[in-house]
Amino acid sequence: MTDNRNMILAIVLSLAVLFGWQFFVAGPQIERAQQQAEIARQLEExxxxxxxxxxxxxxxxxxxxxxxxxxxxxxxxxxxxxxxxxxxxxxxxxxxxxxxxxxxxxxxxxxxxxxxxxxxxxxxxxxxxxxxxxxxxxxxxxxxxxxxxxxxxxxxxxxxxxxxxxxxxxxxxxxxxxxxxxxxxxxxxxxxxxxxxxxxxxxxxxxxxxxxxxxxxxxxxxxxxxxxxxxxxxxxxxxxxxxxxxxxxxxxxxxxxxxxxxxxxxxxxxxxxxxxxxxxxxxxxxxxxxxxxxxxxxxxxxxxxxxxxxxxxxxxxxxxxxxxxxxxxxxxxxxxxxxxxxxxxxxxxxxxxxWGWFHFITKPMFYLIRILYDVLGNFGLAILAVTVIIKGVFFPLANRSYASMAAMRRVAPEMKAIQERHKDDRMAQQQAMMELYKKEKINPLSGCWPILVQIPVFFALYKVLFVTIEMRHAPFFGWIQDLAAPDPLYIFNLFGLLPYDPTVVPVIGPFLAIGIWPVIMGITMWVQMKLNPPPPDPTQAMIFSLMPVLFTFMLGTFPAGLVIYWAWNNFLSICQQWVIMKRHGVEVNLFGNILSSFKRKPKAAE
Incomplete structure (x- = not known):
């Protein structure tokens, strides 16, 4: 029951962010683009x-x-x-x-x-x-x-x-x-x-x-x-x-x-x-x-x-x-x-x-990125280095969190047995789960801490990329020549090979602005989720599988520097979680979990 409540909360928050972004940012961007020509014409008259x-x-x-x-x-x-x-x-x-x-x-x-x-x-x-x-x-x-x-x-x-x-x-x-x-x-x-x-x-x-x-x-x-x-x-x-x-x-x-x-x-x-x-x-x-x-x-x-x-x-x-x-x-x-x-x-x-209300986070983030830029000579590399530093600062918290997640995976068979034993009594099921958590010294909410810690860091970096002129037209490598702008190579026009701009499509245009880095971010998020076995509930499993897709579309219009940060952070989290779970004696069958996602599951008996 706790898992269902957490899952519902995650879905609601994700959808709120997704549609809020569409309503307050992506949608108005299209309207402003159409209005600017009219404004210029009126001023000339x-x-x-x-x-x-x-x-x-x-x-x-x-x-x-x-x-x-x-x-x-x-x-x-x-x-x-x-x-x-x-x-x-x-x-x-x-x-x-x-x-x-x-x-x-x-x-x-x-x-x-x-x-x-x-x-x-x-x-x-x-x-x-x-x-x-x-x-x-x-x-x-x-x-x-x-x-x-x-x-x-x-x-x-x-x-x-x-x-x-x-x-x-x-x-x-x-x-x-x-x-x-x-x-x-x-x-x-x-x-x-x-x-x-x-x-x-x-x-x-x-x-x-x-x-x-x-x-x-x-x-x-x-x-x-x-x-x-x-x-x-x-x-x-x-x-x-x-x-x-x-x-x-x-x-x-x-x-x-x-x-x-x-x-x-x-x-x-x-x-x-x-x-x-x-x-x-x-x-x-x-x-x-x-x-x-x-x-x-x-x-x-x-x-x-x-x-x-x-x-x-x-x-x-x-x-x-x-x-x-x-x-x-x-x-x-x-x-x-x-x-x-x-x-x-x-x-x-x-x-x-x-700098905003959270200037006490945003300004130090900017100063750190600028110092690293002076050393590395590239703001994109500075963002990657900041991510590593942040990971190091919060390593003790992440270590406890992933250790608790490893313990939950270790007792997964017992949890499934409890669900089967009390499938008609939700109260008894929840009580048995809590007793198991207490016995194994597991905090079921510990997996949320890495995400919660990442939120203020994510916002601070977003603010820095969005408002500071130092980030304007700052190149990374390859096709990313402006870290403060979205990834310019959209998959829905075959990376520019097709002669149209998918972002101008009515209503759904902002959702089609999916570049290469948002796709990379979505893949790393999906791989990270595969470190854990799929939830026993089919509905939860389906929702989990859709989360990387939702975030890929949502982050498509974000600055490329922010998407690169998120993808790199996911990769580091994958490595960190793998090491911690192995150290706690948990078998991590990542490739098996990935391959199982592509196997066609038989229909449940009526």
């Missing part, structure tokens, strides 16, 4: 709606984005970039330009990352000018403090000061704007070898009276970007602000809330994608009023993360006032982000990477 300078709200420093005004609309990103004067950006990690119309950082590409595993494919585009489809840009500026001052806006044309015409690590660039009323505004952009911009804003007062200005910075995003929409990954507005700690919102949540205001000292905010992010950061310790906002001028959706300094910069006649802030725009590389957090004192910048 929308006019540009560049947000003007935010206005100062009733509370000093509050950001109130105004309704975007109509502007030029461009067919694509390249046309928008070519439409006006620019300052080139060419650093070790980034390529792009600063738009002199508005003084915006709105053209940025990541040199180190390509769209596909093919190094000849285009590099990743992160920021895009206003007016182009899916505009995404960063802007700094000033808000007048209660007086009608002319400050530069989105249409103001800036000029380059000095000899530096290209922004590099060694050559900062300064742009200037004269408002014609006694104020000269300057922005100096500096960049490091990775993804951090230092932006120094200054105001030179050539007039006759004091001026007071509040500095602001914002990240604007036009249109709702496609997201993975997966429960273990956050994509959308994000920030670490004040006592509220980490603030995460989906685009739909922000659209419903319209506006979220937070008072903070230091911190940061912006938008995060799976592997990339754009965030604005005040100086650590600076008091700011931060805001996440959503507006919908016409058919265009505009999302914004912004902050305004709560302390105004007061500039006397003949003096110059300054404000310093930072922009992170690039790949979410753990080591780079950690260096920024430690070197600049940014508050919990590590949370740009979605």
């Amino acid at each position: 929308q006019p540009d709606a560049g947000l003007p300078t935010p206005a100062l709200g009733t509370t000093p420093g509050a950001v109130t984005p105004e309704v975007p005004s109509a502007a030029a609309s461009f067919a694509d990103r390249d046309a928008a970039i070519a439409a006006g004067p620019r300052v080139r950006i060419d650093s070790t990690g980034l390529l792009g330009s600063i738009n002199l119309t508005g003084g915006r950082l709105d053209d940025l590409e990541l040199k180190r990352y390509h769209e596909t595993v093919d190094d000849s494919s285009p590099i990743i585009s992160l920021l895009t000018p206003a007016g182009a489809p899916a505009a995404y840009f960063v802007e700094q500026g000033w808000v007048p403090a209660g007086t009608q001052l002319s400050v530069p806006d989105a249409q103001s044309v800036w000029t380059v000061e000095g000899a530096n015409q290209t922004l590099t690590e060694a050559t900062p660039v300064t742009i200037a704007f004269d408002n014609g009323e006694g104020l000269v505004f300057r922005r100096t952009f500096a960049i490091d070898e990775n993804y951090l911009f230092t932006v120094t804003q200054s105001v030179e007062n050539q007039g006759t009276g004091d001026v007071a200005l509040f500095p602001y910075s914002r990240v604007a995003r036009h249109g709702t970007p496609p997201v993975a929409n997966f429960f273990i990954l956050h994509e959308g507005p994000l920030g670490v602000l004040g006592s509220r700690n980490l603030i995460e919102m989906s685009y739909s949540d922000l659209a419903n809330d319209q506006q979220v205001d937070v008072e903070s000292t230091g911190g940061w905010l912006g938008f995060t994608d799976k592997y990339w992010a754009a965030a604005i950061l005040p100086e650590p310790g600076a008091p700011i009023s931060a805001r996440f906002s959503y507006t919908r001028p016409g058919s265009l959706e505009v999302y914004q993360s912004s902050f305004v300094g709560r302390d105004p910069v007061v500039v006397a006649p003949g003096a110059t006032g300054e404000h310093l802030s930072y922009v992170f725009a690039g790949a979410k590389v753990e080591a780079i982000i950690d260096n920024y957090e430690q070197g600049y004192g940014f508050d919990r910048m590590e949370l740009l990477i979605d």
Whole structure:
């Protein structure tokens, strides 16, 4: 009876995972693929709606984005970039330009990352000018403090000061704007070898009276970007602000809330994608009023993360006032982000990477894999090595578990005799079984411990493969060129020989994404089960035989690195269990059990 209860529980959990994966992940993936083309088409039809300078709200420093005004609309990103004067950006990690119309950082590409595993494919585009489809840009500026001052806006044309015409690590660039009323505004952009911009804003007062200005910075995003929409990954507005700690919102949540205001000292905010992010950061310790906002001028959706300094910069006649802030725009590389957090004192910048609630497991797993990668030179080999280490750590537990399983196999004839003797009395059968377990010092649930221990490890590795950019396009060997993507060779199109993609088949498409490694995993799981004799109950035996098939289909859409881990873990478990059972004097007729699976069994007598 205990075996039946455990078996029913295993079936229910397996089916729940299988259909939950289909409903929440695989199914939506097909819908998103169909929707992305429609989203791109709609964005191309929308006019540009560049947000003007935010206005100062009733509370000093509050950001109130105004309704975007109509502007030029461009067919694509390249046309928008070519439409006006620019300052080139060419650093070790980034390529792009600063738009002199508005003084915006709105053209940025990541040199180190390509769209596909093919190094000849285009590099990743992160920021895009206003007016182009899916505009995404960063802007700094000033808000007048209660007086009608002319400050530069989105249409103001800036000029380059000095000899530096290209922004590099060694050559900062300064742009200037004269408002014609006694104020000269300057922005100096500096960049490091990775993804951090230092932006120094200054105001030179050539007039006759004091001026007071509040500095602001914002990240604007036009249109709702496609997201993975997966429960273990956050994509959308994000920030670490004040006592509220980490603030995460989906685009739909922000659209419903319209506006979220937070008072903070230091911190940061912006938008995060799976592997990339754009965030604005005040100086650590600076008091700011931060805001996440959503507006919908016409058919265009505009999302914004912004902050305004709560302390105004007061500039006397003949003096110059300054404000310093930072922009992170690039790949979410753990080591780079950690260096920024430690070197600049940014508050919990590590949370740009979605380590999740179980970060105390996920981060150590990532660090261990990275250390092993430094030694082995391949993330796939690092995953195999991690599996061996985990097996070694939990060896005492597995040893006790497999020893108990060996004892259960040794008393299998007695268990069968009890079942026959009390086949009409379930209560007596269970009592006799418990007495046998007690006599032989057997824990019938011990076989579950290796699986239960593996669950948090499996989840941590899955999280690492899913969210860390270090795993993106990380090759293994042979046809596996991206450990973070599913095995690309599907058996249902004969590994690419047939000219169709089985994953696009309606309803069952996600279940047909079965590559070579999921099949290997299923085989190792099946062989591992054959270490034990088949259950005496025919129904249980049939369910046991179906479990490897179910898991093969379920893991087909998982990252290849995770499937390789599972297959390798199964192989090590087979070796470990074989040795332990042999040591306890149990005959392991593995090949006999396998061959018996293919023998046709006679029908039971009616």
